Amino acid sequence: MGLAVVLALLVAPEDADQGISQRIFYLHVPVALTAYFCFGLGAWKALRLLSTGEQRYDLESYVAIHQGTIFGSLTLITGSIWAKASWGVWWTWSSNQLVLFLVLFLFYCAYFMLRFSIEDGPRRARSSAVYALFGVALIPVSFLAIRLAEDFIHPTVFTREGPQMTGTMFLAFCVAWVAVTLLAYVLYRVELAGKRLDIALRELREATS
Amino acid sequence: MIVARGLERRYGGRRVLAGVDLVVQPDDVVLVTGPNGSGKTTLLRILAGLVAPTRGELELAIDRSRIGFVGHEPLVYRELTALENLDLFGRLYRVPERRERIGMLLERFGLWDVRAVRVSEYSRGMAQRLALCRALLHDPDLLLLDEPHASLDAAGAALLDEELARLARGRALVVATHEPERLSALAPRRLALT
Amino acid sequence: MTYVSDVVALTRKDLRVELRARDTLPAMLLFVLSTLVVFHFALPAGTGATAAYGLLWVAIVFTALLGLSRAWVPEAEHGVLDGLVLAPCDRSAIWLGKTLATLAFLLAAQVVALPAFVLFFAPLDATALAGVLLADVGICAIGSLLAAMAAAGRARELLLPLLVLPLAIPLVVGGVGSAVSDDGGRFLLFLLLYDGVFAVLSWASFEYVITE
Secondary structure (H helix, E strand, O other), X not given: OHHHHHHHHHHXXXXXOOEHHHHHHHXXXXXXXXXXXXXXXXXXXXXXXXXXXXXXXXXXXXXXXXXXXXXXXXXXXXXXXXXXXXXXXXXXXXXXXXXXXXXXXXXXXXXXXXXXXXXXXXXXXHHXXXXXXXXXXXXXXXXXXXXXXXXXXXXXXXXXXXOOOOHHHHHHHHHHHHHHHHHHHHHHHXXXXXXHHHHHHHHHHHHHO | OEEEEEEEXXXXXXXXXXXXXXXXXXXXXXXXXXXXXXXXXXXXXXXHOOOOOOEEEEEEOOOHHHEEEEOOOOOOOOOOEHHHHHHHHHHHOOOOOHHHHHHHHHHHOOOHHHXXXXXXXXXXXXXXXXXXXXXXXXXXXXXXXXXXXXXXXXXXXXXXXXXXXXHOOOOEEEEEOOOHHHHXXXXXXXXXXX | OHHHHHHHHHHHHHHHHHHHHXXXXXXXXXXXXXXXXXXXXXXXXXOHHHHHHHHHXXXXXXXXXHHHHOOOHHHHHHHHHHHHHHOOOOHHHHHHHHHHHHHHHHHHHHHHHHHHHHHHOOXXXXXXXXXXXXXXXXXXXXXXXXXXXXXXXXXXXXXXXXXXXXXXXXXXXXXXXHHHOOOHHHHHHHHHHHHHHHHHHHHHHHHHHHOO
């Protein structure tokens, strides 16, 4: 993580067009990719739950999606800062990535609402799992929809032929990506361990009472 | 036909059914007794396959489609008539010679004259008798009844006792009830939940 | 073949229940017409037809939500859903029957609403109508599943729109695109893709959400 910060801030050459603001790219894109990865992991665990019926996958799926939502929110925030730095506005509908994350953010907030409203048990686990699977189907479908919507919402305002990344930029990007993924994994394990401890404690308390 | 070991069910942190063992043989009559909240309904719903146990094992040596279930509620559409309800469920249960079977059941439970009346206009007792018709449509080998006397008047309850005596021949009954003495003629086994 | 006859029996039952109770369809009709009138006042003069098409889609989505929120009410009364789950029929047939019935109500509401839209605001061509039809299929397919899911929760009326709306965004894109774009065919294709993906997903997952 530290190495990633050093590389991103000091080593990678500045982008000629965007200057210092471009450096947030090294945070924004890895965070976004990690969020996708977490949502994917949550859906995979959900699929395992539905196929095996083992309840432990419910918690794993929930924690993965929780992490995904945290990283998704971070993507929105870093993306918003980037938009402010490069275009002078906090929000722009012309960034497909940002719009997609807004849709996903709404979707996964609804996922948490669903979980809170159904009583704990196998039914909640299965309903949440089904909704999580809808989520991974929604990601490509929404992406396609947002691309299509450009057609009538803002016909080609920005042509983005991004500059090619140089060797050091690419290296910095990869290190940042690995660092963020590791961070997500550690957070995932920590939250999972915490939640499992909670459940074990509750069962223990019931058993003794 | 049923072997259940250590059935347990939790809702959230609440345990509504704790460690129940039950064996049901064909021709058995089992009365499930116990105070309100002891898990009678949950046990029957687990046996019917409506609720999965949180813990424990349930072995069914009988196809799910051979089970009949009478719950607290009649499980029929309010806005449909008795005939329409039974026709729909008869289709879904693949009942052979549906029309004749439905007519016979409606006669037997005294609902033939109101067969074209919507269930929403039925009294609770009539709805309960229709629920029995619905549960018996496919001539099940195992009949699960959750407090079948609850909403019946004296005449209806007497009719039900007669019917249950008839039904007990050649099939297994599991009855959750507050009035076990009503069915003592069937020489039942008792399962007391606490 | 029994699958088809199960679905037909279940759909016909829903139509019959609605014909008797008249709970849902009149409400949907009145809602969509009122919304169109509200739009007249919400659209400043000179905004043109394009904005009206956008608002038409808002009306369609919320009318569908209104119908979907009532979709499982007949089953919630008297514990009928238990009765259906106990039956040895394929559980996805229950979903398909409900989807078709909801679709029928939505189409019936639109038979009145779309001519009213043309009369009040702007014309609709064949592509736009095809877009409405395809989006209807999509929203009913996911909606009848999500409504069954929401019915198990505490605040089911509140929950359903929250569950459906993020999933309905691509449908709105497809629908508006088919009405306003020069190349509407692309959007129809997209809606077809959406319907395919989510109908299969809902069909396959329904049995997991209705049992405890």
